[in-house]
Amino acid sequence: MEFDIRYKPAHTLAVCNLNPNEMVRAEAGAMVSMTRNIQVEAAARNKDEGMGKRLLKGLKRMALGGESFFTNTYTATTQPGHVTFAPSLTGDMIVHDCQGEQLIIQGSSYVAAPDSITIDTQFQGMKGFFSGESMFFLTATGYGPVLLNAFGAIETLDLNGEMIVDTGHLVAFTAGINYSVIKASGGWISSFLSGEGLVLKMQGQGRVYVQSRNPSEYGATVGAMLPPRSN
Amino acid sequence: MQHQIEFGPSFAWLKVQLAPNEMIQAESGSMVRHTVGLQMDTRLNAGRKAGFFAKIKAFFVAILRKFLGGETAFVNDFHGPQGGEVVFAPSVSGSIMHQQLDGNRKLYIQSSAYMASTGDVDTKLKFGGLKSMLGGEGLVLQVCSGTGDVFINSYGGITAVPVNGTFVVDTGHIVAFEESLNFKLKGVSGGLKSFFLSGEGLVCEFSGQGTVWIQSRNLSALVGWLTPHLRP
Numbered sequence: 001m002e003f004d005i006r007y008k009p010a011h012t013l014a015v016c017n018l019n020p021n022e023m024v025r026a027e028a029g030a031m032v033s034m035t036r037n038i039q040v041e042a043a044a045r046n047k048d049e050g051m052g053k054r055l056l057k058g059l060k061r062m063a064l065g066g067e068s069f070f071t072n073t074y075t076a077t078t079q080p081g082h083v084t085f086a087p088s089l090t091g092d093m094i095v096h097d098c099q100g101e102q103l104i105i106q107g108s109s110y111v112a113a114p115d116s117i118t119i120d121t122q123f124q125g126m127k128g129f130f131s132g133e134s135m136f137f138l139t140a141t142g143y144g145p146v147l148l149n150a151f152g153a154i155e156t157l158d159l160n161g162e163m164i165v166d167t168g169h170l171v172a173f174t175a176g177i178n179y180s181v182i183k184a185s186g187g188w189i190s191s192f193l194s195g196e197g198l199v200l201k202m203q204g205q206g207r208v209y210v211q212s213r214n215p216s217e218y219g220a221t222v223g224a225m226l227p228p229r230s231n
Numbered sequence: 232m233q234h235q236i237e238f239g240p241s242f243a244w245l246k247v248q249l250a251p252n253e254m255i256q257a258e259s260g261s262m263v264r265h266t267v268g269l270q271m272d273t274r275l276n277a278g279r280k281a282g283f284f285a286k287i288k289a290f291f292v293a294i295l296r297k298f299l300g301g302e303t304a305f306v307n308d309f310h311g312p313q314g315g316e317v318v319f320a321p322s323v324s325g326s327i328m329h330q331q332l333d334g335n336r337k338l339y340i341q342s343s344a345y346m347a348s349t350g351d352v353d354t355k356l357k358f359g360g361l362k363s364m365l366g367g368e369g370l371v372l373q374v375c376s377g378t379g380d381v382f383i384n385s386y387g388g389i390t391a392v393p394v395n396g397t398f399v400v401d402t403g404h405i406v407a408f409e410e411s412l413n414f415k416l417k418g419v420s421g422g423l424k425s426f427f428l429s430g431e432g433l434v435c436e437f438s439g440q441g442t443v444w445i446q447s448r449n450l451s452a453l454v455g456w457l458t459p460h461l462r463p
Contacts, residue, residue: 010241010324090324152320153238165264185271193305194273195260210264212244217260217322225454226461
């Protein structure tokens, strides 16, 4: 299986080429097109999980991880085939090759992965509450490619040390990196007036994916021009 | 200082490497990431040599701008004793361009298009005529003068048009223009009827000699498209 990413970075389309009997699992709504010989199983069960556990995991993912409740599996039958995926917002997509280490993904950035990757949610604790992201991140563990999407273009940063990243610009990072939530500048008032508020201090060694646009900033800019909601 | 504009023309961002104690001023909220050695100071966007009354005036103008154009009153200065790297991004999709000011020419920049500047580049607010405030179409401009770099962002791609004579641009598509050009705001063929019926709103007629930078998308058009889709 391999992902072929096209039309970067604005209206990116990911083509997933599957060999016979290969399978990719993707979040619901991501599929754009596929060849005739792809078999789709909606809300497919994860290999060894029973109904109850699957339901719980799905709920956890939806309520907490910002992902949809359902995942679909796409399997090529006797012939090779392909499925194309696209996210709902304009932006870039990238494939992270997992080699056993864990990849921590911010909310809505996960698109697809084969079953050799286990997707779960991770509670971020109180710092998640302040980070401006969701309180739960998704974790991807295993061996294989993970398809991520972002709002804006994606920058791949190999970090060895520290970096301050604005909340809302973080896509994903590998487990060797820790983050803490800090004020953007010295005082509380200046942090608020600066427009940055709280920022994330990333520390450690590993890879960080950063997106070149901030969904909340975009929402605030366009939202300010929209007519008020009449309640 | 070195700079790179990456991921253009759709999702461009500005990467800057600052030397020790070198400073860049950027509009609030635009920072994406920066190295730990840099510090950020926030101040009122009042122009560098502003006295007390100029600051008060700037404060009220900023409040006004916030209601009319969603602009913010504050800017952030980034600098550090060892220098470092800082990355800025605008809020909407589009491009970024760099202009060098050498003290001899001034640039008029659409208020939401100003992103960052260095050196002693000073920015002052100018309204494109009070009547242009009607229907939120008006032109709120930042006049940039001094010596240094100016970084300008757009909604969509940017193209430079050299004007020699007259040239008409829809106000929502103006990014920036040189001071040497005269500009006049009007309805697309004059008169109130064309203002309401043409769907074009206000246009800006440029005359003289100079460059106009225009953007390939119009934010009010996006808003107009989104509005009927909103849930009541």
